[in-house]
Amino acid sequence: MLIEETGVAEADLPLEPFKAHLRMGSGFGTETVQEPVLASFLRAAIAAIEARTSKALISRLFTMTVQEWADPQAQALPVGPVRQIVSVTVVARDAMETVIEPQRYWLVRDMQAPLLKPSGAMLPFIPPQGSVEVLFEAGLGESWGAVPADLQQAVLMLAAHYYEYRHETRLGDGCMPFGVSSLIERYRPLRIGLGARA
Template sequence: MTPLALTPPALEPVSLAEAKIFLRLDQSAEDDLLATLITAARLMVEAASGRLLVDQAWRVVIDRWPDGGEIRLPLSPVSAITAARVYDVLGTAQPVAPGALQLDTVADPPVIRLAGEVPEIGRPRGAIEIDVVAGFAPTAAAVPALLRQAVLRLAARWFEQRGDVVGRDAEALPAEIMTLVAPFRRVRL
C-alpha cells in the first residue's frame, strides 16, 4: 500500500499572525522564513503523531482487493472517499461505484470495507487507487489544541535557535514537543 499526497492543506494549523504574536515579532522581514518553519513543523508533528492535521487530498494505491474485504488505511483521520478506480488489463481506469466502498471513520486506523461489486483488477501492481480526504477538518480551529501548540512551539524553537538545532530535532523531536504529541500517537500492544 502506497499513500501519495495529492494536494497540501489549504492552510496551516498555525497562522503566520499567531506565530508572530507568540514570538513577539512586529516586523515582516522574516515572514517567509517563519511561514516555511510553520510548514516544516506541521510536517514533523504529523510524522510524530501519525495524524494529518488540516484536510488534504491523498491517494492510496494498492495492488489487489484484500481477502478479508478490509483496507486499513495508513492515514488518520480520514473523513471521506472522494474517488476510487481500478485499472483493467488494457490500463484503462474503471470507476468504483460510490456505494461499493464504505469508510469507517471511527476505527483507528480508518478502515475501508468492500460493500458491493468492484471491478476486476487487470495489472499486478498499483491496480487500485482510492482518493481520500485526510485531516481533522478543513480549518485550523478543528485541529486539537495540543497538536497546534506543538506546531507553534516547534516553529518558534527553530526560529529562535537557528543553526544546527533543526538537524538535531529532525532525529528526535524535543521532549516538550513529544509530550504534546504523545496523546495522539497510535499505541501498539
C-alpha cells in the same frame, strides 16, 4: 504509495500566532520580512507532527495507490481521520481506469485506524500488474482554528524549535523536544503486541 493532492493553503498557516509565540516585535514596518521563512518552519513542523501521529491536521485530499489489498475484506488507510472516500479507481496494466461505484464500499470512521471495507464479501478485484487508487479527504479540522488546541501548541513549539536552531547542523535523527512529544502522545497510533499494525 501516498500522495498529498492538496497541500496546506498559505492562508491556513498560523503566521500571526507563530509571531506572537516567538515574541517578534511589531510596529517597525518589517513585520512581513521573515514571513516566508516562518511559513517554511510552520510547514516543516506540521509535516513532522503529521508523520509522528499519522493524522492530517488540516483537511485535504490524499491518493493512496496499492498493487494489492493488504486484506480484501478491509484496507487500512494510512492517514486519518478520514472524512470521506471521494473515489476508488481500479487501474489496469494498460492504464485503463474503472471507477468503482460508491455502493460497493464504505468507510469505517476511526481516529486511529480508518478502514475501507467492501459492502459485499470482498473489495474490488485488482488485475495482475494493475493497481487501485483511493482518493480520500482526511483532516482534524477544515482550518487552523478547528485543529485541537494541544496540537496547535505542539506545532508552534516545534516550529519555534526549528527557528531557534535553524543554523545548527548537528541536530538530527528526528529530534523533537520533550514538550512537543508529550502534547502529541495521545494522538500517536497505538501498537498492541509484537508486529501489531499501527
